Structure formats: C-alpha cells, structure tokens
Amino acid sequence: MNASVKPPQSPAETSLVESFEALRVSGVAAVQEEAFARFLNKGLPSRRIEAWHYTDLRTQLKRAPLPARVEAAAEAADGAALVFLDGALVGEPQAPQGVSIERATAGRRLAAPVIDEDDASIALARAFSRETITIRVEANAHCALRFVFQNSETAATSAAHVIVSVEAGASLTLIESLDSAAGAGHLAQALIEFDVGEQSKVNYIRINSLDAAASAVSTLGVDLAARAQFDTLSLTTGAALSRHQIFVRFAGEHAKASICGATLVRGRQHADTTIIINHAAAHGESREVYKTIVDDEATGVFQGRINVAPGAQKTDARMASNAMLLAEGASMYNKPELEIFADDVQCAHGATCGELDDDLLFYIMARGLPRREAEAMLLEAFVAPAFDGVEDEDMRETLMERVRGWLAQRK
Amino acid sequence: MLKIDNLHARVDDKEIIKGLSLSVKAGEVAAIMGPNGSGKSTLSYVVAGRAGYEVTDGSISLDGESLLDMEANERAAKGLFLAFQYPLEIPGVTTMTFLKAAMNAQRKQRGEAEMSTPDFIKTVRTAADKLGIKQDFLRRPLNVGFSGGEKKRMEVLQMMLLQPRLAILDETDSGLDIDALRIVAEGVNALRSPDRGFLVITHYQRLLDYIKPDSVHVLSSGRIVKSGGPELAHELERNGYRDYVADAA
Amino acid sequence: MPAVQETVDRVKSVDVDAYKYGFVTDIESEKAPKGLNEDIVRYISDRKSEPAWMTQWRLDAYQRWLTMTEPKWARVDYPPIDFQDLYYYSAPKSMSGPQSLDEVDPEILKTYDKLGIPLREREALLGIPSSRVAVDAVFDSVSVATTFKAELAKSGVIFCPISEALQSHPDLVRQYLGTVVPVTDNFYATLNSAVFSDGSFVYIPPGVRCPMELSTYFRINERNTGQFERTLIIADKGSYVSYLEGCTAPMRDENQLHAAVVELIALDDAEIKYSTVQNWYPGDSDGKGGIYNFVTKRGDCRGARSKISWTQVETGSAITWKYPSCILRGDDSRGEFYSIAISNGKQQVDSGTKMLHLGKNTSSRIISKGISAGRSNNTYRGQVFAHRKAQNARNFTNCDSLLIGQQCGAHTIPYIESRNASAVFEHEATTSKISEDQLFYCMQRGLSGEEATALIVNGFVRDVLQQLPMEFAVEAQKLIAVSLEGSVG
Numbered sequence A: 001m002n003a004s005v006k007p008p009q010s011p012a013e014t015s016l017v018e019s020f021e022a023l024r025v026s027g028v029a030a031v032q033e034e035a036f037a038r039f040l041n042k043g044l045p046s047r048r049i050e051a052w053h054y055t056d057l058r059t060q061l062k063r064a065p066l067p068a069r070v071e072a073a074a075e076a077a078d079g080a081a082l083v084f085l086d087g088a089l090v091g092e093p094q095a096p097q098g099v100s101i102e103r104a105t106a107g108r109r110l111a112a113p114v115i116d117e118d119d120a121s122i123a124l125a126r127a128f129s130r131e132t133i134t135i136r137v138e139a140n141a142h143c144a145l146r147f148v149f150q151n152s153e154t155a156a157t158s159a160a161h162v163i164v165s166v167e168a169g170a171s172l173t174l175i176e177s178l179d180s181a182a183g184a185g186h187l188a189q190a191l192i193e194f195d196v197g198e199q200s201k202v203n204y205i206r207i208n209s210l211d212a213a214a215s216a217v218s219t220l221g222v223d224l225a226a227r228a229q230f231d232t233l234s235l236t237t238g239a240a241l242s243r244h245q246i247f248v249r250f251a252g253e254h255a256k257a258s259i260c261g262a263t264l265v266r267g268r269q270h271a272d273t274t275i276i277i278n279h280a281a282a283h284g285e286s287r288e289v290y291k292t293i294v295d296d297e298a299t300g301v302f303q304g305r306i307n308v309a310p311g312a313q314k315t316d317a318r319m320a321s322n323a324m325l326l327a328e329g330a331s332m333y334n335k336p337e338l339e340i341f342a343d344d345v346q347c348a349h350g351a352t353c354g355e356l357d358d359d360l361l362f363y364i365m366a367r368g369l370p371r372r373e374a375e376a377m378l379l380e381a382f383v384a385p386a387f388d389g390v391e392d393e394d395m396r397e398t399l400m401e402r403v404r405g406w407l408a409q410r411k
Numbered sequence B: 001m002l003k004i005d006n007l008h009a010r011v012d013d014k015e016i017i018k019g020l021s022l023s024v025k026a027g028e029v030a031a032i033m034g035p036n037g038s039g040k041s042t043l044s045y046v047v048a049g050r051a052g053y054e055v056t057d058g059s060i061s062l063d064g065e066s067l068l069d070m071e072a073n074e075r076a077a078k079g080l081f082l083a084f085q086y087p088l089e090i091p092g093v094t095t096m097t098f099l100k101a102a103m104n105a106q107r108k109q110r111g112e113a114e115m116s117t118p119d120f121i122k123t124v125r126t127a128a129d130k131l132g133i134k135q136d137f138l139r140r141p142l143n144v145g146f147s148g149g150e151k152k153r154m155e156v157l158q159m160m161l162l163q164p165r166l167a168i169l170d171e172t173d174s175g176l177d178i179d180a181l182r183i184v185a186e187g188v189n190a191l192r193s194p195d196r197g198f199l200v201i202t203h204y205q206r207l208l209d210y211i212k213p214d215s216v217h218v219l220s221s222g223r224i225v226k227s228g229g230p231e232l233a234h235e236l237e238r239n240g241y242r243d244y245v246a247d248a249a
Numbered sequence C: 001m002p003a004v005q006e007t008v009d010r011v012k013s014v015d016v017d018a019y020k021y022g023f024v025t026d027i028e029s030e031k032a033p034k035g036l037n038e039d040i041v042r043y044i045s046d047r048k049s050e051p052a053w054m055t056q057w058r059l060d061a062y063q064r065w066l067t068m069t070e071p072k073w074a075r076v077d078y079p080p081i082d083f084q085d086l087y088y089y090s091a092p093k094s095m096s097g098p099q100s101l102d103e104v105d106p107e108i109l110k111t112y113d114k115l116g117i118p119l120r121e122r123e124a125l126l127g128i129p130s131s132r133v134a135v136d137a138v139f140d141s142v143s144v145a146t147t148f149k150a151e152l153a154k155s156g157v158i159f160c161p162i163s164e165a166l167q168s169h170p171d172l173v174r175q176y177l178g179t180v181v182p183v184t185d186n187f188y189a190t191l192n193s194a195v196f197s198d199g200s201f202v203y204i205p206p207g208v209r210c211p212m213e214l215s216t217y218f219r220i221n222e223r224n225t226g227q228f229e230r231t232l233i234i235a236d237k238g239s240y241v242s243y244l245e246g247c248t249a250p251m252r253d254e255n256q257l258h259a260a261v262v263e264l265i266a267l268d269d270a271e272i273k274y275s276t277v278q279n280w281y282p283g284d285s286d287g288k289g290g291i292y293n294f295v296t297k298r299g300d301c302r303g304a305r306s307k308i309s310w311t312q313v314e315t316g317s318a319i320t321w322k323y324p325s326c327i328l329r330g331d332d333s334r335g336e337f338y339s340i341a342i343s344n345g346k347q348q349v350d351s352g353t354k355m356l357h358l359g360k361n362t363s364s365r366i367i368s369k370g371i372s373a374g375r376s377n378n379t380y381r382g383q384v385f386a387h388r389k390a391q392n393a394r395n396f397t398n399c400d401s402l403l404i405g406q407q408c409g410a411h412t413i414p415y416i417e418s419r420n421a422s423a424v425f426e427h428e429a430t431t432s433k434i435s436e437d438q439l440f441y442c443m444q445r446g447l448s449g450e451e452a453t454a455l456i457v458n459g460f461v462r463d464v465l466q467q468l469p470m471e472f473a474v475e476a477q478k479l480i481a482v483s484l485e486g487s488v489g
C-alpha cells in the first residue's frame, strides 16, 4: 500500500536496462542519461498510475529488444519524405521550399512543453532518442511532408524525437506511416512535438500498420497559438501493444483542433489512445471523434480528458468515443473525462459501446448479402464519421480502403 | 405612457439604436415596421432591460418613471411585457409552474396577495381555451418541443394572464397559421383598453388588418424615419422600404 | 455571456452560514475516552451487550484497519485526520438503549421537533395518511426512538436499531452483515466495521410490500465525535420497501467525521428504493468546519429480477465521498442511480456510482445532475462494468453539470468497461451554465434573478426530483433553493 516502496524490476524493465547499456556503448548524451535515470526512478507505468490504468506496461510489455546498430548506410529518401529506420533518420532529407530540417544531438525541448514530463514512458522515449530532428516551416509557407517509420527484420528498441515548428500563417500537411517487418518484436517509440504558430494550419495523418509482433509507445504534443488550427487523424490497425498519447494545449485564443481516429484490433492486440486537451485560452474549439472496433480477444482503450482552465471562457469542446465489440472475448475501456473551471463554456462527451445491430444486419442480409459482407457494410459506416474531416478525397479513400482491407481479413 | 427620447444603445460595442424617439399613449396601438436588421428586436430588448444592451444616451420612461435603472423583472412588475420574437425553452419547468411563478412574482413585487391555486388554474384554463391551446401543453416543459406557432400562442397566453400596462409584440404574427393569426389578434383586441398601450412589431399588413393600429412608424438603421397613420402600412406593403432606407443613409 | 458582475459579487459574499439546522442540543452525554484502540472497540461492543462473534468481527476489522491507508484518489483535499483525537462513542446520558418515547429526553424530542421530524406516532397519524413514515432517529452514536414498530411487526417487517437487531435477530444480522461491503472493502468501511455504533436494520419478509415508508434520521450533536452508523436492509423474495435517510448536524468550527456503511440486499423479485437527502453542516463560507462525509453504500441485487434504486440529493457536508453502487448479480436485475449534488461555498463533492453487471440481461440507469457554485468543486465519478458473462447488459448514463460563477469547478470522470460484446453502454455528459437568455426571459416575466435561477435549476434537476417520494421531493426542492442562496444574481 505504501507508494514509496518500489516494486521489484519487471522482466521488461530489466531488458530495458540491458538495452540502454548497449546504447551506451556507442555513446549517449547527458540528457539521455538523465532521462533514463528519471525513467528508472519511476519504472514502467503500471495500472496503479491513474493515466495508465488500462494499459499496464509493466506487465504487458514482455521484453524490450536491444537497440539497432548504428547504420552507416545512407539510403536516399524520395522527395519530401523523412525516412526513419529503426528510429534513426536515414540520410540527409531534402527540405521542400519554405522548410528547414535540422539534426541535432538529443535534448532539445519545445519552448513551452505541453507533454507530461512526469510520465515515465516519455522519459524512456527521451532516453532512447539519439537526436532531435527540428523541422521549421517558415511563416506563410505552404508545404507537405511525409514521415516514414520503418522497422527492420531484427527487433530493436528505438525512439525518434521530432519537433515541428510551424510559423505564423503557414500551413503543413504531414502524412506519417509506421510499418515493421513481419514477426519482429520491436519496441518503437516516438515523441513528436508541434509548435503551431498564429493563424497557421496543420493537417496530420498517421497510419499505424506495424506488424502484430511489435509494440509502439508514442506521444504527440501540440501547442496552439491564437487562431491556429490543428487537425489530426490516426488509423491504427497495427502492433501487439500500442499506446498513443496526445496532449494539446490551447495557448492562444480562437484556436481550433480536431483529433480523430479509428482503431481496429483483433487477435490479442491491445490499443490505447489517451488524449488530454487543455483549454488554457478563451474561445477555443476542440472536437474528438474516435471509433474503435475490437474483434477476437483484443482490447481497446480510449481515454480522453477535456480540461478547461479558469478564464478559458467560451470554450466549445466535444468528444465522442464509440466502440463496437465483435467477439465474445473482446474488451473495451472508455474513460472520457471533463474537468471544467470556467462557467461560460459548452462541453460535452459521449461514449458508447455495443455490438452490431441485429435488426440492421437482418435487413441487409434479407437483401441477399452474406453475413460477413453485411457486417462489413455496417462497420464501414460505423468508422466513416471519424474520417469526415479529411478534406482530400483521395486520402479519405485510401483510409477507407485500409479499413475495408482490415474488414476483409476477418475470419 | 411609454416615452422614448433620443435613445442610443449598443450591443457588443456596436451602436444599433441611434437616436430613436417614440411615444405610445395609453389606449394607443402603435405599429413598428422596418427592414430586417434595422433594430426592431434590439429596441424591444433595450426597453425590456436585457443585460448586455447598453444605453449610451437618451431616456426611456413608462408612466413618467425612468426604466433605465430597473432590472428586467422590475420593469415587468411595472407592467411592461415583451412577447419575444424567439421565445426561449425552459427544460424541466412545466408551463403551469412557470406561469404561476411569473404571476406571483409580479404580484409580490407590487405588494399584492398571491392568487389561490384553484383561481389560478381556472384563469389559465379559460385563457388557454380562448387561444386554442390544448390543456396538455400546460403540463409540458415551457416551449420545449413546441412548434414555432405554438410558442407564439404561448407568448400571447402569458400576456393575457399578466395583463400588462404596455405590451411589445415582436413579430408575434410570424409562424402563425391563418386561424391562429385571427385568434391571436382577437386576444390582443380583447385586451385593448383606454389604459393599456401596445407596440406591435410586424412585417406584414395582414396582422394590422386584424389589429387596427392608431399609428405606424418606420424604423430604419436604428431610427424612426417616418411616422404616420394606418395608411402608411399600406403604402409600405405596396412600395417596400426603398424610399426610407435611402432617407436614413 | 459570463456571469454578470452582480452574480460575481454575490458569490463573493456567499453565505453558507445560513445553515438552518446548526443549533446544538444541550444535553449530557456519555462518551468513551478519546482515541481508538482495541479497548475502545471492546467498550463499544460491550455497551451494546453484543454477542461474542460480533466483538470478534469488530476486532478483526480493527486489526485490518491498522494496516490500511486512507484513499487518496478522490478529487478532494483536506488536512490529515487525527484518528486518535476523536470520540468513537457518544450517547445521551439518559439512554441505555432503545426505550419507549416517553422516556426519551425531552431535549432530544425538542431537537427532532425543530428539525421537523415526527417522532410521535399519534401526531404522525393525524397527518395525511399518505405521508405516514416510520422513523428511526439516531442521535450521535445511538438510536433514540423508532416509531411504528408495532404496526410494522403486524406484516412481519422488522425495523429497529441494528444494536437491537443484534439482540433480537442475531442470526439474520450474522447471515447478511458484511456480505455486500466486506470488512476489508476500504479504509472507512473497515473503520466503520470496527467501531459502528448504531443505525437501522430492516428485514422485509417474502412477498411483503412494506406498508409505509421507512426512514432514518441522523443527527450529529456532540463535539469531536465521529459518527459511524451501519444500515442493513434485506428485502426477501418478492418484497418491496422504500427507505429514506436524512441527516443534519450543528454548526461547529472543527470538522466532524461521518463514515457510514449501508448494505442493501435484494433477493429474487425484490425491490429496494433508497432515498437520501443529505444536509450535513457544510462549513462556513471560508470552508471552516463542516462534516467529512465518507460513506460506503452498496446494494446487492442478489436475486433474479431484483431491483435496487438509489436516489440522492446531496447539498450538505464540507466533503462528500460517496458512491452508492449496485452489484447486479441476479439475472435480469436492475440498478438505478439518480443524483442531485449541489456544492456552494468551499464544499467539495466527489460522488457517483458503480454499476457492476455480472448477471445476464441486467440493466442500469444513471442520471446525475451536478451544480457547482461559489468556490466549490463538484465531481461525478462513476464506473459501469460488464463482466464476461453479463450477456445483454444495458446501461444508460447521463451526467449534466451546471456551473454558477467563475470560481467553481465541475468534473466528470466515468469509467466505462465492457468485457462482453452483447453489452450495450451509452454515456453522455455535458457541462454548461444557465443561459443568460433564459434568465432574461424569466425576468421579463417578473421573476427576480434569484427566483429565475432557482426555477431553471429546478427544471435542470427535475428528472431526479421525480424519483423521490412526494414528501421528500418538496423538501428537496426547498433545500436546493436554500443551498444556492447567495450564489446567483
């Protein structure tokens, strides 16, 4: 019962120590050492920490592999793509007009960090990040970028740290993909921080299709200046164990954010999305729409908290999380929270959890469709609203195609 | 009885009423017409004392007493009634409960005794019947889920019960079907008396065919730009506001 | 539009001191020495001439409690409680157990008169028949009177202080006590198990519809005294009972601890309706004094088709920590939770429910209305859980919060956990303020700002008020107006 008594190291923690030892061999920066010490002090997050109640990394993460060897090879990346192989940026990427990309040793911080540095998973990601990639989008520039996170055949513990600074009036479209070689038990970590300047606009799409043997722990931090707009969407079908946490701060007035996603899991996958929206300034508008489909013995977790600070009047915040369970062994944990300290606000959340509507299924089957197709039709319709905000038709179709692909693989 | 003199008023730092003067005598029915956005509803809110509507100059008085320093409920107790262009919904509060609370609050402020429950129910039922409002509406939460026309009838019902000295009707005719329009007009006409005044805001001659006004005023860009007798309404119906909008600019 | 300046000013001068039940009854009492140890536990058991198993039960609980720490997860904040600086037993000197009303100290009778609680059956009988309510009055640590016992006995209903039940129906108590809230459940429940002094015991025999409302009225009078009452209600097969609970305490500068345990058991086809109007002293406007209300209430729908419904109107206490819950064990059983929680001044409320769906076709419904004013914080915390085997479980949850003024907080923390694909859970929550437009509309019709606010708030909580028995609903409605006094412009 006494919190000061630290539990003995779990196998995953022991392997992380070994992994970090191996990293030291090729040299680590002081900030990495410091971050690892902070991590060790806390240990892997367990269910006794409220924010990790449904994803107990201490017990659920079995083993962390060693880090990958530092590759000397410099594969040329195509166009405006930043390719990360096992967490490390490959080659010297070409920056498009209006963008600068800078590589530096690890340790850079956002001027006003929005992520929770008390979180042990963030300390761990910092410890394993060898460098910080800083991307600057100049004021009033309009550009598109891609992040390609690849993980090789040899399982590795890795982390990438990227800071994206979008200056006033600029706009950025960013598409990120995560993949890994079949059967490799990677532990892929990422820490991506956005500094979104006044009146600038970011559109960020993230597709996690890691192999079902990999684990992924990632954090996204977003700081919004006045009248900035940040739209993000993530589609998660991959990883045995994934946790994606999103911290958004409304630092300036009249900012807008839309955080949407679809999570489709099966087998024994465990997928956790945790969102914390901090409305610190007035007239902010936030929207979250998350759809989760859980099949077989998989587990879905959605935690979403809306904080409204004193003085953040006229905040308009809405959050919806809907889950569909397809099999007897499936589980869903939903924790939508409101924490409101300003009186002139409109805040709401809704959460539902259920199975496919029998009447609808029957109706469609009566028109001649086989059960699986009828189900797929309904499930597609269930997921679609999460993609409503995607303006690019082709992109939306690509996303839906992936959803269909996932549905087609149902047993 | 109602006297508005050189009124200037602003909302959210935007001046909307710009030097408006108007008076309504006891027994008089005055009609206000004017293009969309000219400030008619704003005028009614300013007179009724809505928060956020700031009077920067001029005066408003009822029976010689300035209204400007009074709360909205004090003005109501003085006999001012506003039938809203867009009546509000009050979830969970039944129409009956609301009517009783309003009636007794006004009586209390005037130092009168509360009405007994049986008397009250009887009065409400009679008035509702006259306006063709079904009894079960009285048990539903006020205006919640009511149609546009039903809400307007409910406004008139409240007016009949509260027996104001001066009633402002803000587009009470819009949204009413033909029969309802006649019923509502009859309700207003029944209330017409030598010691009661009306300020009727409308876009259509139709209503004025039923409620014959004594005077007609054209409101444009926050000012009264033309006043006349009932014939002015007919002229507007034929020619529109063209002439007056230009005048005001 | 933000609250008008006047609202803000009034909030600043909020006068929680208007608490109407804050008087002290001047009466001599017999107290156990201050502090807690095995001897005190034995002393309490001894005063009640309890059977040996009960004494042992308490001592086991005490030993267990020594190994526990206070829960810290709730969104409440208070200085550490010195558990050795409290009296754990206090009884009016004139009393040595339940007795006839004629022997009750007239000062105590006067207290209940002042509180408007009818203890004289004859007087109650003169009233409207429908408002007949049997009352068990608990004054500090003991039950001082229970009315209508004889009449209830005619239909086989047992309604008496739990201390008396331990004498007259020890087997029933032993069979059920601690089966819903285990001795080891949580810090305060375990403490209660060790030192509980009195409370009510109800048993409704099979097929009986309890002929009148039962109620317990709790009053803390003595200084520095913890109140640890224990209520146990058993509704046997096919029976029905509606039970009401009310509470008040004098205004005192120091905080007083109230750690009650309520256990409800509904067997096949039985129904229990449990209503609370909680109006403990909330402390003054600076947060000085007031009751710490750390209560464990749980109902067990043990039988098939059983139903337990909790309704609460929470307006009092400096701190409320309370989650009346339902274990939906029986197939087709149903749990309900209806709550109005109002906080003003510096009150802190962390309250909600748990609906644990274990059986098939179980259903639950949660309606929570939170209103925060002044500098208070009001949290709804609820859990809805479907077990792997809870086929076709259903839950509907609606949590609405209303903020009055800019210095208070409203929080919603639901845990929605489904491990069954056929379970359907729906949850919705909103936070808003009273609209200025609605206020203006009401004021245009003649209502003052305060009247208009009370009217709109009453509309806001109507769904819950309707769940209360008539007599309570009226009282609750008045209470809502009183607790919001001074908070609105």
Ligand SMILES: Nc1ncnc2c1ncn2[C@@H]1O[C@H](COP(=O)(O)OP(=O)(O)OP(=O)(O)O)[C@@H](O)[C@H]1O
Pocket: B011, B012, B014, B016, B034, B035, B036, B037, B038, B039, B040, B041, B042, B043, B085
């Ligand atoms: N809160 C506000 N802030 C800024 N402008 C406002 C506000 N309220 C009203 N206005 C503007 O004031 C003008 C007058 O509005 P008002 O509602 O009084 O018009 P109206 O004459 O009643 O129109 P209608 O015939 O359409 O009912 C409009 O241009 C309107 O947009």
Ligand SMILES: [Mg+2]
Pocket: B040, B041, B042, B085, B170, B171
């Ligand atoms: Mg208008």
